[in-house]
Amino acid sequence: MTSVTAIRMAEPVEVADIIVKAVDISKRYGDGTQALSDVTIEFRRGELTTLLGPSGCGKTTLLKIIAGLLPASGGEVRVDNRTVYGPGPERAFVFQDFALMPWASVLRNVAFGLELRGTPKAEREDIARRYIKSVGLAGAEHKFPSELSGGMRQRAGLARALTVNADVLLMDEPFSAIDEQMRRKLQEDLLELLREEQKSVIFVTHSIEEAVYLSDQVVLLTRNPGRVVKSIRPGFDRGAGPEAVRRDQRYLDAVDDIWSQLKQYLS
Amino acid sequence: MSAETLSHDPSASSEPGMGLKDRVGDLPPIVWKLLSFALFFGLWELAGRIPISLAFPPFGDVVVALFGLISSGELIAAYGRTLPPLLIGLSITSVFGVGFGVAMGLSRTSEWALFPPMIILQTAPMAAIIPLITYAYGIGLTAKVIAVVILSLPMVTLNSYNGIRYTSDSLLEMTRSFMGTRRQQVVKIMLPHASGMIFAGLRLGISGGFIGIVLAELLITPTGIGDIISYYRSVARYAEMFAAIFSIIALATLVLTGLQVVERRIFKALGQGSLR
Ligand SMILES: Nc1ncnc2c1ncn2[C@@H]1O[C@H](COP(=O)(O)OP(=O)(O)O)[C@@H](O)[C@H]1O
Numbered sequence: 001m002t003s004v005t006a007i008r009m010a011e012p013v014e015v016a017d018i019i020v021k022a023v024d025i026s027k028r029y030g031d032g033t034q035a036l037s038d039v040t041i042e043f044r045r046g047e048l049t050t051l052l053g054p055s056g057c058g059k060t061t062l063l064k065i066i067a068g069l070l071p072a073s074g075g076e077v078r079v080d081n082r083t084v085y086g087p088g089p090e091r092a093f094v095f096q097d098f099a100l101m102p103w104a105s106v107l108r109n110v111a112f113g114l115e116l117r118g119t120p121k122a123e124r125e126d127i128a129r130r131y132i133k134s135v136g137l138a139g140a141e142h143k144f145p146s147e148l149s150g151g152m153r154q155r156a157g158l159a160r161a162l163t164v165n166a167d168v169l170l171m172d173e174p175f176s177a178i179d180e181q182m183r184r185k186l187q188e189d190l191l192e193l194l195r196e197e198q199k200s201v202i203f204v205t206h207s208i209e210e211a212v213y214l215s216d217q218v219v220l221l222t223r224n225p226g227r228v229v230k231s232i233r234p235g236f237d238r239g240a241g242p243e244a245v246r247r248d249q250r251y252l253d254a255v256d257d258i259w260s261q262l263k264q265y266l267s
Numbered sequence: 268m269s270a271e272t273l274s275h276d277p278s279a280s281s282e283p284g285m286g287l288k289d290r291v292g293d294l295p296p297i298v299w300k301l302l303s304f305a306l307f308f309g310l311w312e313l314a315g316r317i318p319i320s321l322a323f324p325p326f327g328d329v330v331v332a333l334f335g336l337i338s339s340g341e342l343i344a345a346y347g348r349t350l351p352p353l354l355i356g357l358s359i360t361s362v363f364g365v366g367f368g369v370a371m372g373l374s375r376t377s378e379w380a381l382f383p384p385m386i387i388l389q390t391a392p393m394a395a396i397i398p399l400i401t402y403a404y405g406i407g408l409t410a411k412v413i414a415v416v417i418l419s420l421p422m423v424t425l426n427s428y429n430g431i432r433y434t435s436d437s438l439l440e441m442t443r444s445f446m447g448t449r450r451q452q453v454v455k456i457m458l459p460h461a462s463g464m465i466f467a468g469l470r471l472g473i474s475g476g477f478i479g480i481v482l483a484e485l486l487i488t489p490t491g492i493g494d495i496i497s498y499y500r501s502v503a504r505y506a507e508m509f510a511a512i513f514s515i516i517a518l519a520t521l522v523l524t525g526l527q528v529v530e531r532r533i534f535k536a537l538g539q540g541s542l543r
């Protein structure tokens with residue numbers, strides 16, 4: 001661990017750079033489970049932040065609270081410095097289980113967010129076609145989810161989230177139901193897509209490699225109750241391409257550092 | 268269950284190197300149905316000729332008797348009596364069965380109010396209830412309509428209810444995350460999701476309605492098709508009796524097939540995968 005300096009702690013940033021802020025969030029479920037306890041995290045505009053931690057540490061709970069799908073027991077979520085109380089047009093969710101309608105074509109599924117908003121059919125299908133193409137699904141417009149592989153289904157889920165033109169993408173373990181080779185491809189494609197689309201992403205995963213590979217910021221969570229342990233900014237250069245990144249010393253150090261942090265909390 | 272029953276994996280039947288079984292499986296379904304009918308009626312003909320019972324005529328005799336009943340106008344007159352209560356009953360069931368079921372799936376109050384009577388109706392033995400119906404409603408049209416409704420409503424209601432109730436939570440959450448309204452959840456997610464179950468319920472309900480009308484006509488007062496069946500049995504003309512029974516089964520089959528056509532149209536309209 002010689003290049004620890006490369007792993008900087010999160011530093012205070014100007015308010016304008018913060019797109020989402022979770023403030024003192026706690027969540028107690030009806031059955032008494034304390035899923036989250038005083039979680040405060042700042043998510044910077046234009047960055048990809050991952051929430052990383054062992055299963056059961058409250059990642060999904062936190063993401064759904066940020067999405068406005070679940071009420072917090074305490075604390076608040078601010079988007080663009082305004083407290084939000086439910087789902088909003090500036091946030092779009094990508095689901096772990098894809099959440100595609102099995103009876104609808106890819107085109108209708110991808111356009112569904114706009115359909116719910118009342119966008120006219122021709123217009124929303126135009127937009128949907130564009131994003132179907134940009135996630136690499138061109139030609140599958142009239143297929144049904146049952147005819148797609150897991151990777152393709154999640155591409156559709158991602159396209160649907162992109163069509164509504166939200167600033168913030170909330171992704172709950174989007175690639176965890178997808179086999180390893182395809183997952184890497186999806187990770188690379190996601191990064192490429194994010195270079196073109198100006199999005200802020202909150203990405204949940206339990207894979208350390210995935211977190212470090214994708215993130216500008218990695219927030220470590222631990223369980224019982226779920227809370228933030230540490231926030232890390234890997235800070236390596238992605239310009240060199242995926243293979244080089246995975247061999248980059250700073251990438252490897254970040255993975256090691258996170259692992260040694262998390263190890264303490266696993267019993 | 269939704270994804271499995273509603274959609275069909277098209278890759279399954281197009282595997283290369285398939286055996287004989289798979290190739291036979293590629294015959295159009297109508298050929299299969301005809302083959303199975305031919306086999307059934309062939310066996311019937313054989314059994315009638317052995318004969319396994321004096322009261323069991325060969326299929327050929329039944330067909331002859333059927334034409335006799337049609338040309339004498341007897342059968343048509345009988346259906347003139349049988350069909351009105353059946354149609355009224357099934358219409359009531361379609362509207363209220365689906366309506367009640369959807370309401371039960373959407374609201375706790377209607378679930379609480381409707382679930383017990385539906386279960387009671389479903390489990391109640393028809394033969395025991397019919398005297399009660401005649402006691403309350405006489406032996407006219409009303410009593411028969413009620414018999415049809417009792418035997419068809421619970422299945423339609425309970426199926427629709429289950430279809431709505433077991434809508435995938437994640438699809439509902441998805442709708443919410445894209446700021447869909449409750450109404451959109453119901454119309455765009457719950458109803459399409461439940462449509463397979465609703466149609467399954469309607470199929471069961473129609474079969475139940477046919478059973479109801481025949482039972483009513485046999486048990487309340489011999490009228491319509493029930494009258495033909497009991498009359499020819501009493502005079503031991505079994506070919507005519509079977510012809511009447513055969514005609515009502517054929518009618519039920521036709522109606523169910525018609526429903527399937529409607530169902531397929533609706534699935535297609537939903538943008539559903541092809542169901543064969
Ligand atoms: N609906 C719920 N009711 C009660 N407890 C829940 C519910 N959802 C999650 N939990 C509990 O809250 C904790 C965090 O769950 P979750 O947010 O799903 O974690 P993660 O996504 O990190 O695996 C777990 O202990 C889980 O059992």
Ligand SMILES: [Mg+2]
Nearest residue numbers: 059060061173
């Ligand atoms: Mg989770």
